[in-house]
Structure formats: C-alpha cells, structure tokens
Amino acid sequence: TVFSDCDVNVNDRQDCNQFSENDCVSAGCCWQEHTDDDSGKVPWCFYASSGGSGYSLDAGYVLSDSGLVGTLSSVNPSSTNLGDDIVSLALNISFGNVDSIRVLITDNDNSRWEVPEAIVPSSTSPTSVSSDDANLNLDFTENPFTFTISRKDDGTTVFSSSENLVFKDQYLELSTSLDSTSSLFGLGDITRTDGLKISPGTVSTMWARDMPALAFDLNLYGSHPMYMNLANDGSAHGAFLRSSNGMDVDYSSSGDALTFKVIGGVIDLFVFNGPSPSQVAAQYTDLIGRPSMMPYWSLGYHQCRYGYPNLQAVKDVKNNFTAFQLPLDIIWMDIDYMEAWKDWSYDGVNFPQDQVLDFVNQVHEDGQKFVIIVDPGILAVDPSWNLEYPPYTEGIDQDLFIKDGFNNQPYMSQVWPGPTHFPDFFHPNTSAYWSDSINTFYSDVAFDGLWTDMNEVSNFCNDGGQGQVCSNTDPANCPTGVLDTQTTCCLSCSVVDSTNQYDFPPYAINNDGSTQALGHKTLPPSAMHYLEETNSWDLKEYDVHNLYGLLEARVTAQALTEIRNARPFVLSRSTFPSHGTHAAHWQGDNAATWADLKASSVAVMNFNMYGIPMIGSDMCGFNDDTTEELCGRWMALGSFHPFSRNHNAIGDIDQEPYRWESVADVTRSSLGLRYRLIPYLYTLFYEANQVGSLPARALWVSFPEDANTHGLDEQFMLGDNILVSPALYQGVDTVTAYFPVRDGSTTWYALGDGLVTGGRISSTSGDTFTLDTPINSYNVHVRSGAILPLHGGYDSNGAAPLTTVAARALPYELLVAFDMNSEAPTATGNFFFDDGEQVDLVAYTQATFTADSTSVTSAVTSSEGFTTDSTWGAVTVVGLAYTASSATITTDAGSFDVATIIPNTGKLSNTFEISDLAIKLTTAFTITWTAP
Secondary structure, eight states, rough: BBTTTTTOGGGGGBOOOOSSSSHHHHHHHEEEEOTOSSSSOOOSEOOOOOOOOOEEEEOOOOEETTTTEEEEEESSSOEETTTTTTTTEEEEEEETTTTTTEEEEESSSSOOOOOOOOTTTOSSSSSOTTTTTTTTTEEEHHHHHHHEEEETTTTTEEEOOOSSEEEEEEEEEEEEEETSSSSSEEEEEEBBBBBBOOOTTTTEOOOOOOTTTSSTTEEEEEEEEEEEEOOOTSSSSEEEEEOOOOEEEEEEEEEEEEEEEEEEEEEEEEEESSSSSHHHHHHHHHHHOOOOOOGGGGSEEEEEOOTOOOHHHHHHHHHHHHTOOOOOOOEEEEEGGGSSTTTTTOTTSSSSSHHHHHHHHHHTTTOEEEEEESSSSOOOOOOOGGOOHHHHHHHHHHOBOOBBBBTBBBOOOOETTTEEOOOOOOTTTHHHHHHHHHHHHHHHHHHHEEOOTTTTTOOOOOOOOOOOOOOOOOOOTTTTTOOOHTOOOOSEEEOEEEEEEEESSSOOOGGGGGOOOOTTTTTOOTOOEEETTEEEEEEEHHHHHHHHHHHHHHHHHHHHHHHHHHOOOEEEESOTTGGGTOOOOOOSSOOOSSHHHHHHHHHHHHHHHTOSSSOOOOETTTTTTOHHHHHHHHHHTTTSSSSEEEEEOTTTTOGGGGGGGGHHHHHHHHHHHHHHHHHEEEEHHHHHHHHOSSEEEEHHHHHOOOOGGGTOOOOOEEEEEEOOOOSSSTTEEEHHHHHHHHTOOOOOOOEEETEEEEEEEEEESSSEEOOOOOTTTEEEEEETEEEBEOOSSTTSOOOSSHHHHHHHHHHHHEEEETTTTTTTOOEEEEEESSSSSSOOOOOOOOEEEEEETTTTEEEEEEEEOOOOOOOOEEEEESSSSOOOEEEEEEEETTTEESEEEEETTOSSSSEEEEEEEEEESSSSSEEEEEEO
C-alpha cells in the first residue's frame, strides 16, 4: 500500500522550514499552499505523514515477572518516501530496577546499530527485578500494540505510547501522551529563547555540530534525548531514548504529546518513575553513570582567553590577579600556544617550550594549576611540505583515521591547522595512540588538565553537506597560515553520490533549524569508523556521529589518570549521555549579551539534569565586546556556577575582571564567597557521585510541591541550601526574587564574602521580594535548617585566600542557620573531605551535622587509617533570639570551655561566632552553648 504522504491535517502540519516549492521538495517535504490561513501559522512546507499504521503483538508472547517479550508485526506494511516498514520486530520490555522500565524494539530478522553497553550502560544491575517488587505497572494492548507505564501507588501514567508506532530502516517514530498542564524540561543541547521550560510546539533536534551557544533555538554541540516532566502537584517522571542517531523530538502544540522521530538505530527507551524531580535525576544517572568527582582545585576560579599573543601576556594576567587580590586557581592557554595551530606543539617564537615550562613550574609553586586546549583534528601533512609531524605519520601508519565512505581513504576535513584527519576512537588502537600523544606532550610540560574542543566534530569545509570526499589540491596555499583566511575552506570537495542514503536520508531532521544536510560543517554521515567485532571499517558516521566528543573525552580522562596518577580534569565541548562520568563541560561560544547572561544559568540547570554537573559559561561572554556593567553582573553570577571561568575571543576587548574597578570589586567579593563555599560545593559533588543528587538545580527540584517555582529559571540553587538570585537585565539596581518555604516557615539569610551580611527574608509561605542590587553586589542566600561547611575567610594577617591550596590551609568553619520564627529550630548538614585528587575514594572523612537551639554535633566516619592536620576553627550561628554567653566542647577526650564567643558576627543581630576551636576534622564533637 502506498500512502498519501502529504495528506496531513493543517492543524497537524510540522514546519519543514523551506520557503520555496523547489527547496521544499528537495528537502523531502510536502508543499501545499494554504490561502485560507490569514495568520501565517499554517506552514506551506511541512513534513509528510510517516504513513505508519502501527503493529500488533503476535500470539505466543511471554509475559512474566520480569517483563514482556514478543514479536510485533506490521498491521498494514507501507512504503512511503520515508521507506518501507520493517514487518517483524522483536519486543523486550523489562523492569531495570524498581523505578525504571526498559522498552527495547528492534528488527526481528536483521541486526541494527545500537549504542554499545561499554559506551553508555543499558542496565543498572546484572538481572532485572520482578514486577512484584517494582513501583511501576506495565499494561499493553495487543492489536494495535500500545503500552502504558504507570505508578502503582496512585495510578499516574508516566508513559503511554500511541497506536502509530513506525519502524522503518531510516525512520522510527514513537509517541507518548503528556498532561497538557504539566511542564517539560530537558532535550538538549539547545539554547532556548523560552529558557528552561520547553514551550508546546517546540521541535528539539539532536545532532551535534559546531554551532555557537549564542545561536538560540538551534541544535548545538551535543545530544541529550532525555526529558523530565513535572506535574502541577510536584510529582515528576522522565524518559531517556538511548540512541546516538539523529532525531527530532516534537512537543505537540497543545502540550499533550511528545514524539521521537529518529533516523536510525533501534527504540531503546528507559522510563523513570521519580516521583520527585531529584529522584528522576538520580534514576537517570543510576543508569548512564554517576558524575565523576572533580579535582578540588577545579572548583576554584579559571582564567582563559583566545588571543593571548604570547607567553608574557599570560604571565601578566596571572600576576595581575595577585596584584588586584583576586582569586585564581587555574590559568589556561587556548590555541594561541600552538605552532601553526597543530596539536602537541608549542609556538617557538611566542610560546617557547622551555619558557612555558618555567612558567608552569612557577604556577605550580604558587599553588595554581595549568590547563591547555587540544583539538582532535590532526594536520594532514602533504609530501611537498617536507614536514615531520609524528601525530600524523603514526596515525597513518596505524590506519587510525576516520575514512571517507567511497575511496576507503582517511577523510580530509579542515580545522584550525588546515587539512586534517580525525582519529577514530572506535578503533581499538586509537586509545594508545591518543594516550601516547598526551604522555609525550606532558613529559615536556606538566599540565594539569586538558580542554578537548571542536569535537562534534567541527569542519570548516563540507558546506551544505557537499563534501563527501575532499582533498588538498593546492598544498602550496592550503593552509594559508593566516588567521583571517585559515577558517575559509581551501580543500576541493565533491559529491560522489547525490543519492547516498546516509548523507541525504529520506527524513531530514531539523538540523540548523532549516533541515540542513547532516554533514554540513562536520563529517559526512557516509564516513566510516572501525568496527572491532568485524575487524573492518563497517561503522557509519551516520550512526555514531553524536558519540565522538564522549569517546574523545573518555579516552583523554583515562590517559590523564594514568599519566598524572591523580583525578583527571577534562573539559569537553561535545557531550552525550554518560559524559559526566568522565569530564566537565562548558556552554560553548556564547556572546556578550544580556540574553546570553540569562541563558548561562539555564544551561547550568539543564546539564546538571543531564548528569554533567561541572558546567559553566564563558563569563562576560565569548564573542563580541563586553561592557563594564555586563561583565560585573556576569562575574557576580558565574562565581556561583559549578565551573567558573572567564574566557573570550581573539579581537575582542580584554575582559579579565581587574580591567574595571567596579568589576574587580564585585568579583573580589563574589569569588571570596565562592571560595568560602567550596567545601559545601565539593560535598555536593560527592553526593552527586554517590547518589545522583544535583549540585546546581532549578528551584523546583528542591521545592517541587510549590507550583510557583515551576516556571522560574532566573534563579537557581546550589544543593538544597543556597539560593542565587542574579541581576540579569541592563540598567537595573533591584532584583525581583522568589523565596520558597519548607515545613511552614523558612528564613533566608544573605551571604557575602564576610559570610552573613545582614539581609534576611522570612516567610511562612512562598513569596516574591524586591532586593536592592547595586552594581557592586549580588544576592546569595542560605536557607534556614542548613549547616554549611566552609573555608575560613581570612588568614592570620587578615588576607583572603587566593587559591584553594591557601584556603585548605586555613581552619574550616561551620555556618548553622536556624529559622528565626521557630520555637524549636533545627538544622542539618553534611561534609566530605579528602585530598581532593585521589582517583579512588579510599582515604577520606565524612561528617554529618545536627543542631538544635542549644548545640551542634558532628558525627564522623573516616576511612581506616585516614588522618589530617586540618581543623575546625569556628562555628557561626544565626537565627536564634539571643547571643550565647558561654560554650562547651565535648569530644571523646573530654569537655572544655570555649574561650572566644564573638557576638553579632557580620551585620545581623542574634548572630554569634564560637571560635578558636582547634578540633580535628576527623574528631566527633558536640558544642553546647548557653543563653545569657
């Protein structure tokens, strides 16, 4: 049966984003003018109907305690412009654990591409749980086949498939119904105009490419086919389509349905019960892998730019941070340090290797770290250049570079060094090749981390996907070696087969918002990778494209771990589910605009949900000239993102925070507070690593039952206890901020680098408040009921620490925040402490804190034999109706009085500090105080 593909109701048309009939038809879409539409909302160019009529579940299926196994047969096999239906499918629905269900549908007769278990896990335990033990129910219909997953306790539906299941070779379609009053989140990597919450009618496209983050509403560097759905009552569920193939995810205009439209692979769906947002996030990373622990030093402040002209400029930046008394832990180098932009090289004129070595030795002596960039593209050396470049010759000799799909030759692309080849990280020998390159380079200069950029992969050629095969036909002039023309394609590229089903598939996903060719400015999907199982080049770029950045980051992290014998730090641009188990991420190339400032926190909240908590933005903006006001606001905000780095582009004005007095002032204060909070932040990362909690989060993660939080994305939280309310608009000196409430009453205390500053918000119901926020200030509040572990603010000379090494040398402190309205206030907190760099968490101490109106207690658990000289130096208590007159410390060694009690610490009355404690971090204690 041949369906009428273009017979689509006008209300159901999905815009194909082509504006002429010829372009529309060329894109494989339908063209029908609709003259009755006066509002312009009905597209004339739209996607054809998939033509699917669904499947039935054959007799003989097996329904057991572990799930459902059977065969699906096409009800009415069809042939459309999207291809033929696969008539027989294998179905396996299983209970992965008590709170997740896996739905796997694939071809019953032929093998298909699936994401390997070794790259992204597909189960949380070796065996499935019994349906009797699960918190979810599975129901299904046989003809047509549909399935519904619901909660046992209240019957809430968390996934309900439609009858129109479509499964063709290069087009798969699966839909679920949604509550139209609920809120939808996730489905990145996209900088959305609408912010965190996805608007009905949105199509989210998954295809990694080098598109700057400043481009709103387009698919960017990574692919995360995961969503979270939040109901008005605060309950949440989620789903993850474990697929590396390109796809569109269509959120219906009425908000009552979500449809995955995938151009290959299989349907491998995981549904997560929740029922809270934090539980959905934890269930997701329980599957794909918990986030890795970051090195302690990486939570300090990072400074970088593209465009430092020479080593002296980098030295000057480092020295200026010290001169202006601004914290700096990590100094970075972008591609400026390379010789002619080649990997694993130093520019002998501007960045001589011996001088870089001396500089890095000084960096380390000063308690700081050094991170450099590396791109995956390896210069493809032409014989006429008479150039020895081992990374190229070794890759060629070992046959490690991705090949074109027609001539079985290394595919030639163009990136920064010029003509390049890309290592194939699927090849079993590439890991050793890449690790050896890192090790050789490290032996010259001991860097502390690597920044893997351009790994979508990026390609300055293959414009419009017209470069199935490229070559360097003018090696005398390609590359030019001149920055202004280095990014202009100088290769000769051609189309070998315009009908190739991989470069030009039957369904054009909404790449670049315009159904752009998949190979546009990246590798052609017809390119080939090595398949170890067959010992041949059998893997299509079409299937594995979205995995490249993840594979490079993983191999890089493994190499750094082995080389440095320490916890690795890798920052990578392209991401995929499970990336957070290996590396950090930054938002990418944003711009110096107020819209990008706001979008930075949205990215932080999204990527925490994706299991990549070490995330931040290029503070003050990467592209274009920033302004004093914008940079000040961004430094104040970015000081509280998990990854805190200022970075901008060549040719734009200098934007280090000391360039303006006002920016230096607010940065000194905001980073001063950040450095005090690092023990708390580090503990949040430990909890993420252990149980999947979110270090940075939307307010609705911590207060899901408060529907007022569901649409908020201009504020965010660090853990459950810190609320950040930034100034995001030009020219404002106030911020309108929402303060939620827990357990009937909450007091929020304003924090600064001097700790408790004097401001407080107290309420018995969530409410909005206007906060004075002049240019030299910011809004960070701690929630009552919290106990925060902190670094000390100043050394014995009254100087604030400028590195994490200096901060760790000071006595630690506790902040105990009570609700000022409670007659019997309590507070709790946690603390994790180790050396900050060990790979396996085998030597550590943990503390659990509890407090009431008269005491605070630390219950300690340490690994066997763990010792440290670090101590607790002070406890600050806020929120009681009095200032203590005396205090006693009790440990296993006995009890003794505390000599120093400082009233009215900071600027807030009824606050006091108990100091001069000198209690080892590994010692359990109780401090009891008395009222006057």
